[in-house]
Amino acid sequence: MPRPRSEKAQQAVLAAMRRAVADGGYEAVTIEGLAAEADVSKQTIYRWWPSKAAILGEALLEGEIPGEPLELPPTGDLAGDLRAWFRAAHAHLARPENIALARALIAVTATDPDLGAALNRRFARQTVAWVSDRIESARETGQVRADADAAAIADQIVAITSYAALLGRPLDDAHADAFVEVLLHGIAAG
Amino acid sequence: MPRPRSEKAQQAVLAAMRRAVADGGYEAVTIEGLAAEADVSKQTIYRWWPSKAAILGEALLEGEIPGEPLELPPTGDLAGDLRAWFRAAHAHLARPENIALARALIAVTATDPDLGAALNRRFARQTVAWVSDRIESARETGQVRADADAAAIADQIVAITSYAALLGRPLDDAHADAFVEVLLHGIAAG
Amino acid sequence: MPRPRSEKAQQAVLAAMRRAVADGGYEAVTIEGLAAEADVSKQTIYRWWPSKAAILGEALLEGEIPGEPLELPPTGDLAGDLRAWFRAAHAHLARPENIALARALIAVTATDPDLGAALNRRFARQTVAWVSDRIESARETGQVRADADAAAIADQIVAITSYAALLGRPLDDAHADAFVEVLLHGIAAG
Amino acid sequence: MPRPRSEKAQQAVLAAMRRAVADGGYEAVTIEGLAAEADVSKQTIYRWWPSKAAILGEALLEGEIPGEPLELPPTGDLAGDLRAWFRAAHAHLARPENIALARALIAVTATDPDLGAALNRRFARQTVAWVSDRIESARETGQVRADADAAAIADQIVAITSYAALLGRPLDDAHADAFVEVLLHGIAAG
DNA sequence: TCCTAAGCGAGACGGTACGTCAAGTCTTCTG
DNA sequence: CAGAAGACTTGACGTACCGTCTCGCTTAGGA
Numbered sequence: 132m133p134r135p136r137s138e139k140a141q142q143a144v145l146a147a148m149r150r151a152v153a154d155g156g157y158e159a160v161t162i163e164g165l166a167a168e169a170d171v172s173k174q175t176i177y178r179w180w181p182s183k184a185a186i187l188g189e190a191l192l193e194g195e196i197p198g199e200p201l202e203l204p205p206t207g208d209l210a211g212d213l214r215a216w217f218r219a220a221h222a223h224l225a226r227p228e229n230i231a232l233a234r235a236l237i238a239v240t241a242t243d244p245d246l247g248a249a250l251n252r253r254f255a256r257q258t259v260a261w262v263s264d265r266i267e268s269a270r271e272t273g274q275v276r277a278d279a280d281a282a283a284i285a286d287q288i289v290a291i292t293s294y295a296a297l298l299g300r301p302l303d304d305a306h307a308d309a310f311v312e313v314l315l316h317g318i319a320a321g
Numbered sequence: 322m323p324r325p326r327s328e329k330a331q332q333a334v335l336a337a338m339r340r341a342v343a344d345g346g347y348e349a350v351t352i353e354g355l356a357a358e359a360d361v362s363k364q365t366i367y368r369w370w371p372s373k374a375a376i377l378g379e380a381l382l383e384g385e386i387p388g389e390p391l392e393l394p395p396t397g398d399l400a401g402d403l404r405a406w407f408r409a410a411h412a413h414l415a416r417p418e419n420i421a422l423a424r425a426l427i428a429v430t431a432t433d434p435d436l437g438a439a440l441n442r443r444f445a446r447q448t449v450a451w452v453s454d455r456i457e458s459a460r461e462t463g464q465v466r467a468d469a470d471a472a473a474i475a476d477q478i479v480a481i482t483s484y485a486a487l488l489g490r491p492l493d494d495a496h497a498d499a500f501v502e503v504l505l506h507g508i509a510a511g
Numbered sequence: 512m513p514r515p516r517s518e519k520a521q522q523a524v525l526a527a528m529r530r531a532v533a534d535g536g537y538e539a540v541t542i543e544g545l546a547a548e549a550d551v552s553k554q555t556i557y558r559w560w561p562s563k564a565a566i567l568g569e570a571l572l573e574g575e576i577p578g579e580p581l582e583l584p585p586t587g588d589l590a591g592d593l594r595a596w597f598r599a600a601h602a603h604l605a606r607p608e609n610i611a612l613a614r615a616l617i618a619v620t621a622t623d624p625d626l627g628a629a630l631n632r633r634f635a636r637q638t639v640a641w642v643s644d645r646i647e648s649a650r651e652t653g654q655v656r657a658d659a660d661a662a663a664i665a666d667q668i669v670a671i672t673s674y675a676a677l678l679g680r681p682l683d684d685a686h687a688d689a690f691v692e693v694l695l696h697g698i699a700a701g
Numbered sequence: 702m703p704r705p706r707s708e709k710a711q712q713a714v715l716a717a718m719r720r721a722v723a724d725g726g727y728e729a730v731t732i733e734g735l736a737a738e739a740d741v742s743k744q745t746i747y748r749w750w751p752s753k754a755a756i757l758g759e760a761l762l763e764g765e766i767p768g769e770p771l772e773l774p775p776t777g778d779l780a781g782d783l784r785a786w787f788r789a790a791h792a793h794l795a796r797p798e799n800i801a802l803a804r805a806l807i808a809v810t811a812t813d814p815d816l817g818a819a820l821n822r823r824f825a826r827q828t829v830a831w832v833s834d835r836i837e838s839a840r841e842t843g844q845v846r847a848d849a850d851a852a853a854i855a856d857q858i859v860a861i862t863s864y865a866a867l868l869g870r871p872l873d874d875a876h877a878d879a880f881v882e883v884l885l886h887g888i889a890a891g
Numbered sequence: 892t893c894c895t896a897a898g899c900g901a902g903a904c905g906g907t908a909c910g911t912c913a914a915g916t917c918t919t920c921t922g
Numbered sequence: 923c924a925g926a927a928g929a930c931t932t933g934a935c936g937t938a939c940c941g942t943c944t945c946g947c948t949t950a951g952g953a
């Protein structure tokens with residue numbers, strides 16, 4: 132019988148990736164560095180992952196980075212919920228290791244569109260689900276127009292957040308609130 | 322009084338960078354490849370640019386990539402103008418070489434935040450200026466609320482577009498129109 | 512437990528060095544050229560040798576260049592033996608690849624005195640041993656003065672040969688014989 | 702009609718070469734370094750010398766390195782004169798800058814036999830002339846055998862000295878004296 | 892006196908090689 | 923047979939000099 136895959140080695144590599152990205156950025160990550168840091172041979176890495184990007188992908192999913200905002204319970208007040216979501220998300224991004232990971236995700240996406248798109252979809256899914264839920268609920272209580280496109284709104288929210296991460300300039304509360312205001316009421320007069 | 326900098330060599334390098342990014346992506350670009358392609362010595366490249374990212378930056382600025390949308394004349398109808406802008410911008414991004422350059426810009430930004438932020442600012446400036454202008458005009462003709470934050474709206478537009486480029490999925494007309502609708506009227510009922 | 516050093520690669524490099532020196536001279540030898548010629552990567556060369564000079568040194572030692580003269584059997588006639596040694600040595604040096612190697616040794620020595628001195632000592636040792644032996648035997652048979660300094664004589668012989676190699680002008684038989692004559696009888700009258 | 706060659710620049714280059722060789726050795730000398738050190742443009746160097754070796758050659762000749770031994774006046778005692786010559790020559794070589802220059806000469810010779818041979822001939826000429834003179838005089842006074850080959854002896858002396866310089870181990874007085882003893886009387890018994 | 896041809900500094904240019912780094916593959920031995 | 927250790931080929935990195943080539947500025951003669 133063959134020797135089974137070493138779970139310990141896998142976790143060490145993923146952890147090493149998270150650490151390496153946090154200090155130095157994705158581009159500076161090296162397979163050799165990862166191997167040394169995780170105390171694993173290069174061959175073991177190559178056996179289990181096809182690319183640096185794939186390791187990052189797995190590391191991100193295991194680490195479920197932007198998951199915390201999801202924990203926010205709905206209050207029944209859509210505007211309040213969205214504001215709270217922005218605050219949680221951008222507080223999360225304010226921590227250096229988290230923004231480094233977010234940027235790494237963006238770098239992978241910009242470089243390897245297919246893998247990147249898959250990763251982004253997985254991450255965005257949570258957010259989109261959460262936001263869509265709130266908007267559906269709000270529609271049922273009449274807070275939102277019947278024809279509002281919940282998914283499009285969720286996409287906008289993700290885009291805004293992603294762009295803020297890219298530039299390393301998380302939204303402050305005032306801007307987040309202004310954004311929620313626009314989303315809900317638009318800018319048209321009257 | 323030494324021999325003057327060769328303008329031809331510079332342009333050849335920038336052109337080579339644009340070509341290389343267009344087929345292969347930013348990460349695959351190599352200084353050696355650039356040198357060979359531009360028929361220039363490596364030393365000449367290192368003499369004038371501190372990094373691959375800097376070359377891309379200059380190449381982008383000289384190429385004034387997303388400049389075309391700016392040409393759109395204002396019609397006095399804000400919603401129409403914004404819709405037209407989205408169509409133009411996303412038609413631009415639909416061309417493979419343009420989306421490759423846009424993605425390269427994002428990759429640089431994700432990797433070197435400082436340089437990237439500067440480049441993004443330069444690019445966004447045009448868009449922000451154009452959008453802000455329209456919104457100001459619209460405010461004067463009473464189409465827009467007095468307290469609308471033009472710059473924030475412009476940022477959102479840029480973010481949406483950047484995210485679409487990142488994912489390689491330019492907005493189709495229906496989504497663009499829906500987005501303009503939200504911006505103008507929000508999603509709140511009543 | 513890792514993969515062991517490739518003996519084949521080593522030998523290929525040393526052989527390439529000998530070939531390269533033979534046609535082009537030591538200064539024209541290039542690590543890159545060696546690597547290409549030996550069909551070995553630069554990295555492998557840098558892994559095992561600290562410098563071009565070290566490679567030459569090892570190549571020389573493995574090739575045991577001026578070894579042939581040593582094969583000469585003693586005949587009991589010191590003058591005859593020395594004459595024979597000179598003829599053998601300078602016949603050896605008359606071959607282009609051998610003089611190229613000898614010159615390379617001199618070039619290294621002139622450039623890196625420490626390494627060069629070590630190499631020279633190794634090479635001279637054989638000659639010195641051989642000459643000293645003959646002189647000792649000759650002393651025992653009364654052919655040589657009791658106070659003759661065998662090592663000094665050997666050094667002179669090496670020096671003469673080295674200088675001839677440097678200038679690329681191996682001694683002809685007449686000069687060699689004249690030199691042996693001086694060594695044995697001096698130039699003083701009576 | 703045109704501006705004449707700048708004597709100052711020439712001298713500065715030659716002096717820079719001597720200095721550079723003295724600290725760092727011939728191989729470490731670069732044309733660019735020379736130019737900077739001499740405060741002269743590269744072009745000026747290339748205008749007047751075809752190679753690094755040629756500059757060294759001229760620098761050596763102007764500096765007339767091993768000239769001092771020549772100043773020794775003949776005393777009528779051949780053995781004494783030769784001993785004095787060795788002492789002077791090897792005292793000269795004991796100074797670091799002189800041995801560096803001598804080694805540079807050897808390096809050039811080992812590398813570029815034609816130029817090197819010419820330089821060596823020029824240098825050796827003085828020594829050979831001096832030694833030959835003494836031996837001729839000694840022959841006339843009956844100190845030396847009629848058939849002694851003065852030029853061959855002179856060559857041996859040069860070879861010994863050159864080899865000592867190469868190895869960086871100038872002869873001490875005892876060895877020099879032993880060498881003179883061998884030259885004059887040989888090692889044969891009786 | 893001023894003209895003009897060369898000398899000169901500065902330094903950009905296309906190259907070649909340097910010595911280093913990491914990528915991804917392979918071989919060997921140990922557990 | 924998975925895994926560590928690490929040798930191997932490959933190819934790019936950024937640097938140092940090479941020798942050539944403009945530049946614009948002296949700096950003498952000869953007109």
